[in-house]
Amino acid sequence: DADVTQTPRNRITKTGKRIMLECSQTKGHDRMYWYRQDPGLGLRLIYYSFDVKDINKGEISDGYSVSRQAQAKFSLSLESAIPNQTALYFCATSDSGIRETQYFGPGTRLLVL
């Protein structure tokens, strides 16, 4: 089984709808992240959390919110989706060791019409 899972894997929604993307991990890591990937722009950080009580904004947090329900679960919400939020969304986890290597989920392809 995959260490980092994301649901759904694909989603089509309409402008103005609320949508939640979910991430679960079995790696036992404390740190979790949400990124979005747009063509030609690489990955950009939306939100990150270092433990259940810690939530931090990334460089592009406007229009998004997150919830860290447990050590293993980190959800990303789009309160009112808009077309320019169409992207590939990744969840990642890392431990707090020296490397802090981030391991990514398979991604969620979101299309906002």
Place this chain on the structure above:
Amino acid sequence: AQKITQTQPGMFVQEKEAVTLDCTYDTSDPSYGLFWYKQPSSGEMIFLIYQGSYDQQNATEGRYSLNFQKARKSANLVISASQLGDSAMYFCAMRERPNFGNEKLTFGTGTRLTIIP
């Protein structure tokens, strides 16, 4: 200014040849980490290799090695004996630590590598 620069949008390499993917970075943080990820057409991000700013030796992981030139702020990925399965998008990324508890990973725009049979 770009934190991570990958100047090669695309590369074509003959199978079994070695390939070097370029990455330069910009930071004033003395403590940082550099990563390379592979993204095949299926979309997942696969961790390949890590180099810490204080590491004395270049990192190696199987066919992957990182040519780390700290003074030049360069962290090129070298793939030896390329294989068809190496065809993918490759991203260089950097983790800075500007303030304790404010670590972030910044990605370059990627290089699309195509291996030719």
